[in-house]
Amino acid sequence: MAKILVVEDESKIARFLQLELVHEGYEVEVALNGYDGCEKATEGNFDLILLDLMLPGLSGIEVCRRVRNQSDIPIIMLTAKDDISDKVTGLDMGADDYITKPFAIEEVFARIRVALKRVKRKKKKENIYYYKDLTVNTDNYDVNYLSEKVILTKKEFSLLVYLLDNINVVVPRETILSKVWGYEYIGETNIVDVYVSYIRTKIDQKYNVDIIKTIRGVGYIIREDKDE
Ligand code: CA
Numbered sequence: 001m002a003k004i005l006v007v008e009d010e011s012k013i014a015r016f017l018q019l020e021l022v023h024e025g026y027e028v029e030v031a032l033n034g035y036d037g038c039e040k041a042t043e044g045n046f047d048l049i050l051l052d053l054m055l056p057g058l059s060g061i062e063v064c065r066r067v068r069n070q071s072d073i074p075i076i077m078l079t080a081k082d083d084i085s086d087k088v089t090g091l092d093m094g095a096d097d098y099i100t101k102p103f104a105i106e107e108v109f110a111r112i113r114v115a116l117k118r119v120k121r122k123k124k125k126e127n128i129y130y131y132k133d134l135t136v137n138t139d140n141y142d143v144n145y146l147s148e149k150v151i152l153t154k155k156e157f158s159l160l161v162y163l164l165d166n167i168n169v170v171v172p173r174e175t176i177l178s179k180v181w182g183y184e185y186i187g188e189t190n191i192v193d194v195y196v197s198y199i200r201t202k203i204d205q206k207y208n209v210d211i212i213k214t215i216r217g218v219g220y221i222i223r224e225d226k227d228e
Contacts, residue, residue, distance in 0.1 A: 002047040002116055003027040007037030007063060008078065009055050017050065020105045026112075034058025041067045048115055050108070051095070052078045053086050061089050068094035074115040078103070129164040131222065134203065134211065136161060145207050155180065156199050159192075163212060163222045172219040196220060 004026045008014040014030045021028045029044060031037035034055040041049055041063070049067065053060030064075055077090045077098040087098050096118075097111050129136040135144045138161055143150040152160065158180045163171065173189035181191070196212055204211055213221050 001025055001027055002112075003029070003045065004112070005029050005031065005037070005040055005044060005046045005049045007031045007034065007041075007049060007055070007060070008052040009033055010052075013052075016105075017108070020108075021112075024109055034060065034063045037063050038066050041073070042070055046073060047119070048074045048076065048112060050076050050078060050112075053083070053090060054080060061086065061093055064090055064093040064095050072119075074119055076108075076111055076115060129161070131164060131167075131211065131224075132209065133207070136164060145203055150202055152199065152202065156195055156202070159195050160199055160212075163220060167222050168224055170215045170218055170221045174219075176219060192220075 004021055006014055006017050006021070006028060008017065008030070009032055011032060014032060018028045018030050029040060029046075031040045035058050037049075037051070037055070038058065040046075051060050051063060055063070060077060064077070067073065067075065074097075075095045077087070077095045079087050079090070079098050079100055090098060096115050099108055099111055127138040129138070133146045135142075136157075137143070141157060143152055143157065143160070159176065162176060162180050173192045176192050177189050196214075200212060203209070211222060213223060215221055
């Protein structure tokens with residue numbers, strides 16, 4: 001169950017949020033000022049922070065800035081109704097969302113669910129292929145060999161990822177064509193050969209390796225080499 005930190009100096013509101021969130025099934029801790037909030041945020045293992053901006057001493061904005069320096073935890077600000085500049089500053093400081101006071105508790109629940117789901121999606125999406133000294137990140141299109149950046153075009157990238165996705169499988173040219181180029185291509189498949197040769201120039205030849213293997217008359221394969 002997700003663990004939520006509520007940073008709110010008005011103890012009545014803090015208590016209300018705590019009761020409601022616990023009732024909803026969350027684990028909740030409360031910090032009644034910014035310093036305590038910062039300390040708890042960095043020490044505790046929270047999944048989300050509900051952060052009041054109007055705090056005595058260390059302001060919510062400052063808490064947000066400090067927390068953001070150390071973690072990507074979702075932060076939902078609680079702001080006064082008309083304080084546009086605080087909202088903007090908070091978002092600039094890396095807050096993910098805001099809720100305007102006075103709020104309906106259902107809205108708080110909904111915002112929390114959205115923020116937690118977003119994190120989950122982000123985590124799930126992260127996808128990096130490691131093959132020998134090659135790393136291919138499908139989130140940001142980064143390709144590296146050892147620690148050197150390899151610049152691939154979009155098609156070259158898709159082709160490489162497709163082969164990595166089908167590691168140890170011989171993929172026929174026709175299949176590559178329809179999966180990577182996205183249409184049924186009747187006849188010539190030598191465009192696949194051309195793109196394989198581009199990738200080989202940029203990786204295999206440059207680093208003197210043999211990543212994409214040709215299966216004569218059929219297609220291509222990237223094979224896990226058990227001896228290496
Ligand atoms: Ca307050």
